[in-house]
Amino acid sequence: MTSPAEPTASPARRREVIDALRRGAVPAAGLDLFAVGMDRINAAIGDDLTTVTTGGAVFKAIRGEYGSGKTFTTRWIAERAKRANLAVAEVQISENETPLHRLETVYRRLTERLATATFPPSALRAVVDGWFYALEEDVLAGGDVSADDPAVLDTAVGLLLEQRLAVVSRTAPAFAAALRGYRTATLAGETATADAVLAWLGGQPHVAAAARRAAGVRGDLDHFAALSFLQGLLVVLRDSGHPGLLLVLDEVETLQRVRSDARDKALNALRQLIDEVHSGRFPGLYLLITGTPAFYDGPQGVQRLAPLAQRLAVDFTADPRFDNPRAVQIRLPGFTHESLVELGTRVRDLYAVGATGTGADRIAGLVDDDFVAQFARAVAGGLGGRVGVAPRLFLKKLVDVLDRVDQVPDFRPREHYPLTLNDTELTDVERNAARADDIALDDL
Numbered sequence: 001m002t003s004p005a006e007p008t009a010s011p012a013r014r015r016e017v018i019d020a021l022r023r024g025a026v027p028a029a030g031l032d033l034f035a036v037g038m039d040r041i042n043a044a045i046g047d048d049l050t051t052v053t054t055g056g057a058v059f060k061a062i063r064g065e066y067g068s069g070k071t072f073t074t075r076w077i078a079e080r081a082k083r084a085n086l087a088v089a090e091v092q093i094s095e096n097e098t099p100l101h102r103l104e105t106v107y108r109r110l111t112e113r114l115a116t117a118t119f120p121p122s123a124l125r126a127v128v129d130g131w132f133y134a135l136e137e138d139v140l141a142g143g144d145v146s147a148d149d150p151a152v153l154d155t156a157v158g159l160l161l162e163q164r165l166a167v168v169s170r171t172a173p174a175f176a177a178a179l180r181g182y183r184t185a186t187l188a189g190e191t192a193t194a195d196a197v198l199a200w201l202g203g204q205p206h207v208a209a210a211a212r213r214a215a216g217v218r219g220d221l222d223h224f225a226a227l228s229f230l231q232g233l234l235v236v237l238r239d240s241g242h243p244g245l246l247l248v249l250d251e252v253e254t255l256q257r258v259r260s261d262a263r264d265k266a267l268n269a270l271r272q273l274i275d276e277v278h279s280g281r282f283p284g285l286y287l288l289i290t291g292t293p294a295f296y297d298g299p300q301g302v303q304r305l306a307p308l309a310q311r312l313a314v315d316f317t318a319d320p321r322f323d324n325p326r327a328v329q330i331r332l333p334g335f336t337h338e339s340l341v342e343l344g345t346r347v348r349d350l351y352a353v354g355a356t357g358t359g360a361d362r363i364a365g366l367v368d369d370d371f372v373a374q375f376a377r378a379v380a381g382g383l384g385g386r387v388g389v390a391p392r393l394f395l396k397k398l399v400d401v402l403d404r405v406d407q408v409p410d411f412r413p414r415e416h417y418p419l420t421l422n423d424t425e426l427t428d429v430e431r432n433a434a435r436a437d438d439i440a441l442d443d444l
Helices: 011-022 039-053 070-083 103-113 124-141 150-164 173-187 191-201 209-215 223-239 252-257 260-279 293-297 306-312 337-353 359-366 369-382 391-407 428-433
Strands: 058-063 087-092 245-250 285-291 329-331
Touching: 011 337, 011 391, 039 058, 039 070, 039 285, 058 070, 058 260, 058 293, 070 087, 070 245, 070 285, 087 103, 103 223, 124 150, 124 173, 124 191, 124 223, 150 173, 173 191, 173 209, 173 223, 191 209, 223 245, 223 260, 252 260, 252 285, 252 293, 260 285, 260 306, 337 359, 337 369, 337 391, 359 391, 369 391
Parallel strands: 058 285, 058 329, 087 245, 245 285
Antiparallel strands: none
């Protein structure tokens, strides 16, 4: 479990976290500043990351109800992955935008969302450029080629490229061809062609025919080549200084709502991905999916495909306290009132560090632990007592209270903050849980 926020957190990190919570969103970074309850999976995740950084591959499934913290958990893992110098990509699975049964679309979203500790999405160009730089350095380190002879250097780099991608080229020679075409266009100063070839390498459709001809590739990336391109991307990442890739497939439970034929194809694609991970085809890949219990256990999800159900089977009949975090599935038990209060106090302390003027003292006095506890109970009460649904809205409202205390000298939250839950600010799940009545805080 992460320790409470400390003044050593940079103003930029604090601001990024608070701004995201103010919008009702999960922060993209800085989650370690207020994470609660991660101690039970901390060691297992660390072992997984060690496996990936040393050339292994890992598949893990996160399960939890809406509001249990699936997105938070995956982004917390992503931050740890970046600290281990892995690249990360978070892909939202959806019927129209990113259907899982079309792996070429998943690969395209992966390259669009690719990020590293140094570069935000899309980091594909930076990774590829870094790879070519590493190849040049390796060639020059051999002592047989001089940097003063560009033609010979370019030839040697091309030969090394072929060697590094030999395994990939057996099934997808177009991957290496596109990289050669990108380098050729870049060295020639043909920026438009280089951009187009890189887009094709990233799985983008409808790339100009002239650029494809220049690189010696045809058509668009298809479902079957996507896995080989992923294999090639892992090689490029590794040689450019990133030992692996964390790929998050979020909201996989949306498969339950698609047509039965598309659902069956998607489930089989997931089964294929898992098998490929375990076969050793993707050294350096950490594949992480998220879904609701209904997806894993219900008739319209994993259980619909027996081989997939067997691969994901975990016994969750025991007390959640005794779950095995090394198992293929990690169960998120969801928030209790106590853990929700702990989360609120950590966010309050994080906010107070950056408060203006005497705001920190006012926050300590007006938004004390007792207020946070009562406020958490009030928000959860407004959602039918469903504490597990409350975290997003609770933190959004709490930051609103903190903003007012920080900026308005006369504001007293117990007297001046009538908590209301409006339909327009609620998600579908929150709306279904919410009462129609306003909730007063007179008794806080």
